[in-house]
Amino acid sequence: xxxxxxxxxxxxxxxxxxxxxxxFTSISLAKNDLAPDxxxxxxxxxxxxxxxxxxxKVVMVEFWTFGCxxxxxxxxxxxxxxxKYAKDGLVVIAVHSPxxxxxxxxARVKDYVEDNNIxxxxxxxxxxxxxxxxxxxxxxxxxxIDKKGTIQYTxxxxxxxxxxxxxxxxxxxxxx
Numbered sequence: 001x002x003x004x005x006x007x008x009x010x011x012x013x014x015x016x017x018x019x020x021x022x023x024f025t026s027i028s029l030a031k032n033d034l035a036p037d038x039x040x041x042x043x044x045x046x047x048x049x050x051x052x053x054x055x056x057k058v059v060m061v062e063f064w065t066f067g068c069x070x071x072x073x074x075x076x077x078x079x080x081x082x083x084k085y086a087k088d089g090l091v092v093i094a095v096h097s098p099x100x101x102x103x104x105x106x107a108r109v110k111d112y113v114e115d116n117n118i119x120x121x122x123x124x125x126x127x128x129x130x131x132x133x134x135x136x137x138x139x140x141x142x143x144x145i146d147k148k149g150t151i152q153y154t155x156x157x158x159x160x161x162x163x164x165x166x167x168x169x170x171x172x173x174x175x176x
Contacts, residue, residue: 035145036133046121057089058171060077066112071140092120098129147176
């Protein structure tokens with residue numbers, strides 16, 4: 001291949017890659033997007049919750065699965081935030097979206113929730129309806145939603161615990 005042709009190949013390749021990255025990021029839910037309702041026929045620890053009914057509260061939506069080590073690593077933080085801030089208006093919804101077939105068994109999820117003292121809402125998302133509604137792609141992912149129902153913060157994976165907690169605190173103590 002000639003140098004000129006090789007240069008065109010690389011230029012078009014770079015523009016193509018930038019286009020793909022732009023397309024993927026443009027379809028993801030972003031800050032200030034209205035948070036979709038969580039839809040599930042099966043909820044553990046709660047009746048179904050609707051975002052409209054949660055206006056005036058700060059909502060954390062976490063996508064997780066019980067077999068994911070990264071999910072297990074953030075679990076103590078999510079539980080601590082729930083315990084510390086529920087009285088101030090934080091609602092945690094931990095959407096269980098299974099990675100493997102054995103994680104689809106509701107009885108196993110219930111056992112995990114009970115054995116690990118998880119007391120917040122856990123809707124089952126075996127069909128990945130909520131995963132798609134949030135344009136989610138990773139376990140774990142945390143969305144923090146303000147009192148008006150808009151996404152104000154997204155964290156993919158482990159870490160940034162202090163930043164996540166500061167976001168929760170800020171949103172809890174902002175006027176509705």
